[in-house]
Structures are given as structure tokens and as C-alpha cells.
Amino acid sequence: MTSVAVLDYGMGNLHSVAKALEHVGASRVVISDDVATIxxxxxxxLPGQGAMRDCMAAMHEHGIAALVDELVRSKPLLGICVGMQAMLTRSDENGGVDGLGLYTGQVKCFNDVPTIEAQRLKVPHMGWNTVSQQxxxxxxxxxxxxxxxYFVHxxxxxxxxxxxxxGRCDYGLPFSCAIAHxxxxxxxxxxxxxxxxxLRLLQNFLRWNP
Amino acid sequence: MTLAKRIIPCLDVDQGRVVKGVKFLDIRDAGDPVEVAKRYDEQGADEITFLDITASVEGRDTMVRTVERMASQVFVPLTVGGGIREVADIRRMLNAGADKVSINSAAVKRPEFVLEASQRFGAQCIVAAIDAKRVSADGEPGRWEIFTHGGRNRTGIDAVAWAERMADYGAGEILLTSMDADGTKAGYDLALVKAITSAVRVPVIASGGVGNLQHLCDGIVQGGADAVLAASIFHFGEYTVGQAKDFLAVHGICMRR
Incomplete structure (x- = not known):
């Protein structure tokens, strides 16, 4: 029996991730921005969709940013998409936005990668790509x-x-598509x-005892 | 390894049932959308698109419930289109469990809607659906225009320029349907697909006219499409998604297997 809180700070579709967690056996999934519930x-x-600036602003507004600092030390935490990007120091999106800074690092745009242009790769990187486990x-x-x-970013x-x-993916250049600490x-x-x-990865997350 | 090309079965949904949207054949009931979508998911569909062809208010509520049911059972991306006219429509579909919405006539009426939607929800969930029809005479270089109302209303908008504008306005993807090819089973309008894929940097889904697996292959290889959408070849068991993937893989196209 395991309960999961999906952090809700008003960005995007949280229904998908909640349904998937229920499907793989979470006994209770709550979508919430309430500190006590979380x-x-x-x-x-920690999900994330849309623009980084909006995500970070919403995270600060809902008190999620401060809470994540605490959660990182106390229980299993899974970041998804912008939820992963937000963990680093800074993103180039929207003219430059500070992330949560849990780990030092940058978030860069595919449009600025010369090989992406040269190979005429589409941006966003959208679809199914391979993940090498490092x-x-x-x-x-x-x-x-x-x-x-499935990627879309x-x-x-x-x-x-x-x-x-x-985890490493390759799209014009090799990049880190999964981090763990x-x-x-x-x-x-x-x-x-x-x-x-x-679904297997989510099931593994539910069973994970770090 | 590289990014796989996508196969996207499309469900035309009317009053909560999948229908075959071909004008010159009898409308055939193709089943409960959730059952149909689950079948495609099991067959390895890379995404699922469903278009609400119902106009009534009751029909829209049915659609929201259908999306909710589908999102609990299908774990590949879901795109919902048809009748998306305002931000509230997008919010409702995303809350119900859709991952992307496709916007068509509302964008023609007011292009800034796409810009606003993209800024609000992110480019990743905004698909610009373009219905184009050839207006150039035989022998002339290809030229296509945007048509609305099932091909009856000519807008005078050039399809290539429109696709570029939609991408500039933040559409993360383009769903391109040839109104000439749609329902013919004679294959995509490859010149149209090529014209659009050459013009924009966002992914393009080719749609309209698929009658066999070679057509899917042509859409990718000749048209340069990133994804291929088809409806009737999958609905009545002519081909499974898995057979389509086998066929494309044999022809050297990168697939998720």
C-alpha cells in the first residue's frame, strides 16, 4: 500500500500521471498543492508542462519550491519533463529562468544546437526515442x-x-534524459x-525503497 | 538510434461511438471508442487521435466522459479535436485526460487563438489541424488553400503560408489533411505533404487518403512526414497497427516495436 501526491501548481495535465499511477497499483493518488497532504x-x-517561467512562478506561488527542498531529503520523489528541468540551476527558456537548483546544471534549447539545424531535425523533439541506461x-x-x-520537449x-x-538519449546530440540522486x-x-x-517505471517507483 | 516515426490511428467519434467518416460509403459503426483505442494501444499505436464530429451540446458532454474513460486505460498520448473554440474547451479536454488538442476552424476564424493557447498550455499540447485542397490546375506547380466546413468554404489562405504562421504562433505540431485525398483510399497528396514538411520545423502528421500500407510508407519517405494518421484501414481489421509497423520497418523506416 502506497500513497502518492502529485504536486499541483496549476500547470497542465496531471490526470494522465495520476491515472497511470493508479493503474500500476498506487493505493491512493492525490493531486494537491496542500502542504500537509503532500x-x-x-x-x-513533481510533474511539469509548458513554459519554464510559468512553471517556476507557479511553484513559488503555491509554496511548492520551498517544499521540494524538504521532500528531497525525506521521501521518494519523481520529476517528469519540466519537473526534471526545474531541478537544475537555470534554464535558457523565456530569456532565462532560475530553477530550483537542487543540482547544478543548465537547461538548453535544441534550436541553439548546430547539429539539430544541420540535420534538419524537428523541434520540439516529439515522439518515441531510445533511452540508454547509464x-x-x-x-x-x-x-x-x-x-x-515518449518525449515532447x-x-x-x-x-x-x-x-x-x-539515462541518455540522442537527438542531434547526446543528452541526459534521466537523472538520479x-x-x-x-x-x-x-x-x-x-x-x-x-508503466513499469512508475510501478518501480511505487516499490522503490531508496 | 533515432526518433521513431509514429503511426496514429484516428477515431471519428459521433455521440460516443466510433464511426467511419467516409462520405460515399454507408456510415458503419466501428465500436466503443474506449474499446477501439485500447485495441490500438495493445497493437502498439504510438498515439491515438480522436475527432469529435458531433455538433450538439449533449454530444460534447459525452465526448468529455469518453476522454476520461479512455485516459484511464490508454497510456500513449491522446489528441482530441473537433469543436475546440476557446481556452475553456482546451482546459476541459486536458482535465479530462487529453494530452493534446487539435485546433482547426477556430484558428482560421482567429489565428491569435493558437498563440494564446500555446502560451497558456505550452506548444507540446497544441496541434494545428489544417484542411487543404489543391487549387492549382493540372500541370501547374502545386498550390493549396485552406478550406473550412468540410471543404465547402474556400478561405483564400495559402496552405504553406498558413502552416508557417501556425508554427510561428506556437503550434507544436501540424495535422495536415488533404481534402482531395480524404476518403479516396488512393494515398496521401504527397506533393502537399512535401510542401508543408519542407516549410516548417515542427513535426507534421500526414492525413487523408490511406488505403494500404504502402501509402503510409510513401507519406514518410516521399512526403517527409514525421507521423502518419489513418482511420479506416485499422477500424475493420484490414490491417493491425503491428502489421503496419512491420511493413514500414522492412522498408527501412525507424519504428517503435
Whole structure:
């Protein structure tokens, strides 16, 4: 029996991730911005959609930013998409936005990558791409190295510490699409939209005891 | 490895049932949308699109409930289109569990709607649906215009310029339907697909006219499409999504298997 709080700070579609967590066996999923409710949950998901500036502003407004600092030390935390990007120091999106700064690193735009232009790759990076597992992790359990996950993003993460990266994707350049540190795991791709492998990752998250 | 090309089965939904949207054939009931979508999910569909062809208010409420049911059981991206006219419509569909909405006539009426929607919800969930019809004579270089109301109303808007504008306004993707090809089963209008994929940097989904698996292949290889959408070839069991993927993979196209 495990309960999950999906942090709600007013951005985008949280229904998908909640439904997927229920589907893989979470006993209770709450979508909430209430500090007490979030503290009471066994595990926490930090989702994110849309523009980084709006996400960060909403996180500060709802008191999520301060709370995440505490959660990082206390329970399993899964970041998804902009939820992963927000963990780094700073993003180039919207003319430059400070992230939560849990880990030092930058978030860069695919449009500024010369090889993306040269190879005429589309931006956003949208669709199913392969994820190379850079090291073993409980959340990769039962998922083949090189399995495809669903991505939709125009910005990518560049963590300073390469050891943080547990998953690598390639789109014009290799980039980190999953990071892990202690009780935190975060993905650039959307596990809740990635069919069986995505559901497996969410199930692994529910069972994870870091 | 590279990004896989996507196969997207499309469900035309009327009053909560999947229908076959081909004008010159009898409308055939193709089942409960949730059951149909689950079947495609199991077959390996990369995304699922459903278009609400109902005009009535009761029909819209049915659609919201259908999206909710589908989102609890299907774990690939869902796009919902048809009747998306204002920000509240988008919010309702996203809250029900859709991942993307496609905007068509509301954008023609007021292009800034796409800009506002993209700023509000992010480009990743805004699909600009473009219905284009060839207006150039045979032998002339291809030229297409945007038509509305099922092809009856000519807008005078050039399709390539429109696609560029939609991408500039923050559409994260373009769903391109050839009104000439739609329902013919004779294949996509490849010149149209090529013209649009060459003009914009956002992904393009080719739609309209698929009658066999070679047509899907042509849309990607000749048209340059990032994703191919088809309806009737999947609905009545002519082909499974898995068969389509096998066929495209044999032809050297990168697929999620």
C-alpha cells in the first residue's frame, strides 16, 4: 500500500500521471498543492508542462519550491519533463529562468544546437526515442536497455555532474534524459505516456525503497 | 538510434461511438471508442487521435466522459479535436485526460487563438489541424488553400503560408489533411505533404487518403512526414497497427516495436 501526491501548481495535465499511477497499483493518488497532504503521502511526483517561467512562478506561488527542498531529503520523489528541468540551476527558456537548483546544471534549447539545424531535425523533439541506461537503478528494473519512451520537449538538461545521469538519449546530440540522486529520480520523457515500459517505471517507483 | 516515426490511428467519434467518416460509403459503426483505442494501444499505436464530429451540446458532454474513460486505460498520448473554440474547451479536454488538442476552424476564424493557447498550455499540447485542397490546375506547380466546413468554404489562405504562421504562433505540431485525398483510399497528396514538411520545423502528421500500407510508407519517405494518421484501414481489421509497423520497418523506416 502506497500513497502518492502529485504536486499541483496549476500547470497542465496531471490526470494522465495520476491515472497511470493508479493503474500500476498506487493505493491512493492525490493531486494537491496542500502542504500537509503532500507531507502525508509516501511518495511525491513533481510533474511539469509548458513554459519554464510559468512553471517556476507557479511553484513559488503555491509554496511548492520551498517544499521540494524538504521532500528531497525525506521521501521518494519523481520529476517528469519540466519537473526534471526545474531541478537544475537555470534554464535558457523565456530569456532565462532560475530553477530550483537542487543540482547544478543548465537547461538548453535544441534550436541553439548546430547539429539539430544541420540535420534538419524537428523541434520540439516529439515522439518515441531510445533511452540508454547509464547505470543500474531500481527504476530501470524490468526495462530493456535502449527501450523507447515518449518525449515532447524543446529544451534539454545539461547537469554539471555527469554521475547524476542515469539515462541518455540522442537527438542531434547526446543528452541526459534521466537523472538520479539518493531518493530523487527524474525523467525528461513521459513515463505516463510511454505504454508498457513507462508503466513499469512508475510501478518501480511505487516499490522503490531508496 | 533515432526518433521513431509514429503511426496514429484516428477515431471519428459521433455521440460516443466510433464511426467511419467516409462520405460515399454507408456510415458503419466501428465500436466503443474506449474499446477501439485500447485495441490500438495493445497493437502498439504510438498515439491515438480522436475527432469529435458531433455538433450538439449533449454530444460534447459525452465526448468529455469518453476522454476520461479512455485516459484511464490508454497510456500513449491522446489528441482530441473537433469543436475546440476557446481556452475553456482546451482546459476541459486536458482535465479530462487529453494530452493534446487539435485546433482547426477556430484558428482560421482567429489565428491569435493558437498563440494564446500555446502560451497558456505550452506548444507540446497544441496541434494545428489544417484542411487543404489543391487549387492549382493540372500541370501547374502545386498550390493549396485552406478550406473550412468540410471543404465547402474556400478561405483564400495559402496552405504553406498558413502552416508557417501556425508554427510561428506556437503550434507544436501540424495535422495536415488533404481534402482531395480524404476518403479516396488512393494515398496521401504527397506533393502537399512535401510542401508543408519542407516549410516548417515542427513535426507534421500526414492525413487523408490511406488505403494500404504502402501509402503510409510513401507519406514518410516521399512526403517527409514525421507521423502518419489513418482511420479506416485499422477500424475493420484490414490491417493491425503491428502489421503496419512491420511493413514500414522492412522498408527501412525507424519504428517503435
Amino acid at each position: 507531507r502525508a503521502a509516501d511518495r511525491v511526483v 547505470r543500474e537503478h531500481a527504476l530501470w528494473d524490468g526495462i530493456a536497455d535502449g527501450a523507447r519512451f 524543446s529544451y534539454y538538461c545539461l547537469p554539471d555532474n555527469p554521475a547524476l545521469s542515469v 539518493e531518493n530523487v529520480f527524474a525523467t525528461q520523457f513521459h513515463p505516463e505516456k510511454s505504454a508498457q515500459d513507462g
